[in-house]
Amino acid sequence: MVDTWISWEDTQDPQGCNYGPEHYAEHSRDPERTPMQWDDTAFAGFTTYNDTWLPVNDNYHTLNVKAELEAEYSHLKVYQHLAQLRKEEAFRSGGIAYPVITEDIFSFLRYSVGYEMYLLVINTSQQDIEVNLHHSASFQLPDSGTVVLRSASDSSEENKPGLVEFAS
Incomplete structure (x- = not known):
């Protein structure tokens, strides 16, 4: 997963909010705290509700856990193998x-x-x-x-x- 741009209207992080609309993006941790992208279904499989606390990254259709598990080589599979080697x-x-x-x-x-x-x-x-x-x-x-x-x-x-x- 990669960071997601979060608008001022969508930002949740108090640290970012404290800096106001002009500077929130410089201080907010929200871009790296977006919902986990489990699959390519609605809201990336993170919830069955009709909304998430932060927006899901638009790339969830191709970048998600299900796709990583189905791929012959993937970052997830590298980390799983590294965990075994430990x-x-x-x-x-x-x-x-x-x-x-x-x-x-x-x-x-x-x-x-x-x-x-x-x-x-x-x-x-x-x-x-x-x-x-x-x-x-x-x-x-x-x-x-x-x-x-x-x-x-x-x-x-x-x-x-x-x-x-x-x-x-």
């Missing part, structure tokens, strides 16, 4: 290391002796960046690994979950 021993009580950190790439490794290790690589740039993990790493990484999860917006074949050979 149960792994490496994340619960393992060590952490930061093998590659550049201006655009941040990574961390979670590991626990006798368990799987997980390497997370985050590209903070707007551009695709190829990074040689072996060349840049501050310690020895394995030669291969399995892509377990990727960003919902990444549709590239080379990052598709499954076995991948790291460049040496």
Whole structure:
């Protein structure tokens, strides 16, 4: 979900209201507190009543929980998978290391002796960046690994979950 523009007439937040019609939008928390978009039915499935306390974002027809669950890849599915990964021993009580950190790439490794290790690589740039993990790493990484999860917006074949050979 994204923030929704809220008119002065619709604003509910006392903090925003205290600044009056000229400046309420600068201080109101209402844009990020609009009704949850559950599905594409009336009022985004938030209520069966004939109104909501704040307007529903117009994008609820395509951006809603039902659509995220039905999509092959979605932000909701990424978060669900991340929640599952948190149960792994490496994340619960393992060590952490930061093998590659550049201006655009941040990574961390979670590991626990006798368990799987997980390497997370985050590209903070707007551009695709190829990074040689072996060349840049501050310690020895394995030669291969399995892509377990990727960003919902990444549709590239080379990052598709499954076995991948790291460049040496």
